[in-house]
Amino acid sequence: MSAIHHHHQHGVALHDSARAALEAAGEQWTDMRAAIFAVVAAEERPVSAYDVADKVSQARGKRVAPNSVYRILDLFVANNLVRRIESANAFIANSHPGCVHDCIFLICDSCGQATHVDDDKIAQNVRNLASQTGFAPAQPVIEVRGTCADCD
Amino acid sequence: MSAIHHHHQHGVALHDSARAALEAAGEQWTDMRAAIFAVVAAEERPVSAYDVADKVSQARGKRVAPNSVYRILDLFVANNLVRRIESANAFIANSHPGCVHDCIFLICDSCGQATHVDDDKIAQNVRNLASQTGFAPAQPVIEVRGTCADCD
DNA sequence: CAGTTAAGGTTACAACATATCATCAACGCG
DNA sequence: CGCGTTGATGATATGTTGTAACCTTAACTG
Ligand SMILES: [Zn+2]
Ligand SMILES: [Zn+2]
Ligand SMILES: [Zn+2]
Ligand SMILES: [Zn+2]
Numbered sequence: 001m002s003a004i005h006h007h008h009q010h011g012v013a014l015h016d017s018a019r020a021a022l023e024a025a026g027e028q029w030t031d032m033r034a035a036i037f038a039v040v041a042a043e044e045r046p047v048s049a050y051d052v053a054d055k056v057s058q059a060r061g062k063r064v065a066p067n068s069v070y071r072i073l074d075l076f077v078a079n080n081l082v083r084r085i086e087s088a089n090a091f092i093a094n095s096h097p098g099c100v101h102d103c104i105f106l107i108c109d110s111c112g113q114a115t116h117v118d119d120d121k122i123a124q125n126v127r128n129l130a131s132q133t134g135f136a137p138a139q140p141v142i143e144v145r146g147t148c149a150d151c152d
Numbered sequence: 153m154s155a156i157h158h159h160h161q162h163g164v165a166l167h168d169s170a171r172a173a174l175e176a177a178g179e180q181w182t183d184m185r186a187a188i189f190a191v192v193a194a195e196e197r198p199v200s201a202y203d204v205a206d207k208v209s210q211a212r213g214k215r216v217a218p219n220s221v222y223r224i225l226d227l228f229v230a231n232n233l234v235r236r237i238e239s240a241n242a243f244i245a246n247s248h249p250g251c252v253h254d255c256i257f258l259i260c261d262s263c264g265q266a267t268h269v270d271d272d273k274i275a276q277n278v279r280n281l282a283s284q285t286g287f288a289p290a291q292p293v294i295e296v297r298g299t300c301a302d303c304d
Numbered sequence: 305c306a307g308t309t310a311a312g313g314t315t316a317c318a319a320c321a322t323a324t325c326a327t328c329a330a331c332g333c334g
Numbered sequence: 335c336g337c338g339t340t341g342a343t344g345a346t347a348t349g350t351t352g353t354a355a356c357c358t359t360a361a362c363t364g
Binding site for chain 3: 180182184185215216217219220223224241
């Protein structure tokens with residue numbers, strides 16, 4: 001495997017790996033959780049928790065409070081099903097739930113699309129740099145704002 | 153100059169370079185701007201715009217609305233006097249206003265302290281990675297959450 | 305002087321996030 | 335069965351972060 005890779009999973013396959021990953025962690029895959037994951041996974045761009053709340057409310061024909069959405073998104077983030085995009089205060093489905101990386105996201109300032117790339121070498125360099133100064137890195141945040149190929 | 157460096161400026165010196173950088177950009181260094189810069193520069197941790205508003209209000213004995221603070225912080229960020237820490241929704245003074253880098257910040261989840269490091273090689277690798285996919289990088293965001301040496 | 309610009313004030317509102325307590329279903333067990 | 339426990343979600347309130355719209359003032363310009 002090269003240090004740089006790129007991978008995707010769509011629709012049912014992604015849903016299934018997400019469910020498997022969550023259940024492997026001893027958590028339940030409930031209807032509510034499935035609905036929230038579906039909404040996040042349907043988007044190529046990061047979605048805000050409030051957007052998720054609106055969409056899930058529509059899908060279920062019943063108001064779902066942001067509060068409940070945050071609870072579940074936090075659970076997803078903790079279990080690597082979803083990643084938080086710090087520079088957008090928003091969330092995006094992890095295209096490879098079982099597999100843990102210090103992910104790098106390229107976020108288009110024009111269309112909002114986020115591309116997920118992993119480069120373990122860069123991530124390791126960042127962690128090493130932090131360690132050199134006596135800092136114990138827990139979670140590198142590497143996001144690149146710019147313009148995607150389509151919007152260029 | 154090594155690719156990795158680390159530098160600081162304090163008190164009057166920092167204030168002076170900030171002023172010089174802003175004026176070189178054709179902007180004014182007003183009392184309000186000086187007061188806001190002073191508040192941000194006095195902290196080793198990222199401060200929220202609302203914290204700045206409170207502190208500046210105290211310092212001037214007159215309420216300053218967050219709105220005004222945001223206006224000026226945005227100007228500072230645009231001119232590289234202050235950096236925004238995306239993962240904290242907060243701001244920190246740039247320790248080297250004249251000098252442009254893709255800065256890397258190490259933010260302690262325990263005490264909140266942020267350390268500013270520059271490593272042009274890592275930053276360049278991140279930009280190159282983005283470019284390889286056809287993405288035009290404008291602004292890499294590289295922040296590391298973790299625990300500082302003091303809190304360890 | 306009138307016209308223009310830049311800085312900042314005032315008010316209102318929108319977007320993002322958390323805290324607290326209540327409800328309900330599922331499960332284990334005497 | 336009745337009962338206590340746990341985990342998931344609901345309801346409501348509140349806190350924090352960020353923007354929009356419009357106004358006032360001071361300075362500079364012709
Ligand atoms: Zn991967
Ligand atoms: Zn785009
Ligand atoms: Zn530097
Ligand atoms: Zn610390």
